[in-house]
Amino acid sequence: MFRFFENLVDPYADYAEQDTPPTRLWPFFRTYSAPFKTVFWVTGVLSVVVAAIEIGLIYYMGRLVDLMDGSPAEVWRSYGTEFIVVALLILIARPAVQAVHVLLLNNAVLPNYGTLFRWRGHRQVLRQSVGWFEDDFAGRIANRIMQTPPAAGEVVFQVFDAISYALAYLIGAAILLTTSDWQLLIPLVAWFALYAVLTQWTIKRVAVASQAASDARSEVTGRVVDSYSNIHSVKMFAHHDREIEYAKGAIENARVTFQKEMRIFTIMDICLVSLNGLLIVGVVGWAFYLWSTGNATVGVVTAATALTLRLNSMTAWIMWALSTFFQQLGVVAEGLETIAQPITLVDDSDAKPLALTDGRVEMRELTHHYGRGSGGLDHVDITVQPGEKIGLIGRSGAGKSTLVKLLLRFYDPEGGRILIDGQDITTVRQDSLRQAIGMVQ
Numbered sequence: 275m276f277r278f279f280e281n282l283v284d285p286y287a288d289y290a291e292q293d294t295p296p297t298r299l300w301p302f303f304r305t306y307s308a309p310f311k312t313v314f315w316v317t318g319v320l321s322v323v324v325a326a327i328e329i330g331l332i333y334y335m336g337r338l339v340d341l342m343d344g345s346p347a348e349v350w351r352s353y354g355t356e357f358i359v360v361a362l363l364i365l366i367a368r369p370a371v372q373a374v375h376v377l378l379l380n381n382a383v384l385p386n387y388g389t390l391f392r393w394r395g396h397r398q399v400l401r402q403s404v405g406w407f408e409d410d411f412a413g414r415i416a417n418r419i420m421q422t423p424p425a426a427g428e429v430v431f432q433v434f435d436a437i438s439y440a441l442a443y444l445i446g447a448a449i450l451l452t453t454s455d456w457q458l459l460i461p462l463v464a465w466f467a468l469y470a471v472l473t474q475w476t477i478k479r480v481a482v483a484s485q486a487a488s489d490a491r492s493e494v495t496g497r498v499v500d501s502y503s504n505i506h507s508v509k510m511f512a513h514h515d516r517e518i519e520y521a522k523g524a525i526e527n528a529r530v531t532f533q534k535e536m537r538i539f540t541i542m543d544i545c546l547v548s549l550n551g552l553l554i555v556g557v558v559g560w561a562f563y564l565w566s567t568g569n570a571t572v573g574v575v576t577a578a579t580a581l582t583l584r585l586n587s588m589t590a591w592i593m594w595a596l597s598t599f600f601q602q603l604g605v606v607a608e609g610l611e612t613i614a615q616p617i618t619l620v621d622d623s624d625a626k627p628l629a630l631t632d633g634r635v636e637m638r639e640l641t642h643h644y645g646r647g648s649g650g651l652d653h654v655d656i657t658v659q660p661g662e663k664i665g666l667i668g669r670s671g672a673g674k675s676t677l678v679k680l681l682l683r684f685y686d687p688e689g690g691r692i693l694i695d696g697q698d699i700t701t702v703r704q705d706s707l708r709q710a711i712g713m714v715q
Contacts, residue, residue: 279381283309285390293617295398299607302614303426306391313382314434320375321438327368329446332584334360336577379434384427391423395613403619404684405644413499414492415612421488422609425602432602436595440588447581451557457564458578461556468549473593476542477600483535484604490528492608497524539597546593550586557582619686619704627706631695632660635681641689642676650676653690683707 287309296302307314341353350357396419407415444466451458501508501517508517561578564570635658643650651673658664666674680687683699692699699707 275377276381279377280385282313282378282382283386283390285309285386285393289394291397291401293620295614295616297610297614299603299610302610303429303606306394306426307387307430309390310383310387313378314430317375317378317383317434318438320371320378321434322442323371324375325439325442326446327371328584329443329450329581331364332577332580333450335580336573338573339576340571340573379431383430383434387430388423388427391426392419395419395422395609398613398617401617402615404679406615406618410612411493411496411500412503414496416499417492417495418609418612421492422606422613425605425609428602429599429606432595432599436592437599440592440595443588444585447585450581451578457569458557458561458574461553461560465549465553465556468552469589472542472545472549473596476538476593476597479538480535480597481600481604481607483531483538484601485608486604487528487531487535488605488608490524490531494521494524494528497521535601542593542597546589550589553589554582554586619683621703622701625701625703628694628697628699628702628710630710634658634660634693634695636693637677637681637690638693639690640677640680640687640692642673642680642685642687644676645688649673651680651687678713682711682713 292305296305341349344352399415399419448459448462451462498521501521508514558575558579561570561575565572565575635656637654637656640654640656641650641652643652649671654673654677656664656677666677668674676685679685681692681699683692683704686700694707694710
């Protein structure tokens with residue numbers, strides 16, 4: 275059973291790689307979520323069904339109280355079959371629906387969605403040029419590749435486990451109160467309006483704060499990993515104290531951004547408790563008043579009380595789910611700064627494999643300054659005959675490594691050309707070029 279659901283979606287299925295992937299959140303999610311389209315629809319429908327069943331249970335508890343107005347024998351004789359059917363639905367149908375829902379969410383979606391995100395994100399980043407990697411921290415890049423997939427999975431989880439369920443539950447609660455007595459809808463609508471204002475206030479701030487906190491954490495990882503990766507230089511030049519201060523700056527920034535994020539949640543929790551007090555007093559108090567004036571039955575009061583207490587316990591969860599949803603969206607948005615960057619060094623659409631015959635290398639008017647306008651290579655002409663051995667000697671920064679990187683097409687030259695057996699290396703496939711060149715760093 276588990277294997278069936280776990281294999282509903284193949285996270286490693288073939289897909290068309292994009293040189294310019296979507297940089298906005300929803301188009302990006304839509305592109306990556308394409309293999310899950312059917313599973314998402316079924317999971318969303320089941321979320322609504324699960325919520326409807328829970329609302330139905332509360333409704334029936336109120337009906338049960340009203341039906342108890344009589345002797346036990348008379349009640350059982352009149353409604354015994356109904357009680358048995360409802361009991362069977364609770365014992366069999368309800369667990370079955372819930373089981374399929376959680377199997378889809380926990381076994382079909384979550385493990386595969388995060389895996390697909392990480393797999394495609396890693397493949398996309400690996401296609402970037404060497405220059406792209408040299409312009410960033412390896413630690414920050416890796417951190418984004420590692421933290422973005424679980425954040426994306428959490429976004430999907432909250433959509434189907436909390437948000438769709440909560441919306442269906444609130445609509446069902448409104449319908450239930452209306453069928454009991456439409457006047458009970460008044461305090462619920464008033465509460466929901468205030469709850470919506472608080473939700474909007476929270477979401478507006480938490481998404482920005484979360485992205486800033488996520489970026490700060492990536493900065494910490496980048497600086498720490500950079501220190502470890504270059505430990506020989508750190509130790510050789512006695513840069514211990516400098517590296518400590520460098521890391522402390524990033525760590526302190528992460529602490530400050532996280533503090534700002536947590537302030538939002540504290541304000542939200544305090545306001546939510548106050549709002550829920552209004553909900554309980556408003557709905558239950560109004561139901562009690564209607565009962566005292568003879569306009570509502572005991573069953574209506576029971577259902578309204580059970581529903582209100584359920585909403586009271588749910589609202590913190592819903593707000594947490596919404597906050598988590600937008601918090602994780604902020605993490606994903608920060609990750610897209612790496613994953614969704616366009617691939618700039620690409621093969622031409624008609625690029626062919628390098629046809630290696632003699633191994634003659636020609637560099638004509640080769641110029642490369644790393645975009646700085648000076649330094650590096652400037653109008654260099656070199657010809658290496660087949661079988662010839664050449665040594666390049668020059669001070670640090672003269673361009674020796676740059677020349678080799680250009681030969682391997684880690685960068686495209688800013689000027690001039692490199693030819694191998696008469697073929698411009700920018701017109702051949704990169705993998706075939708590098709397979710023909712041996713290099714020891």
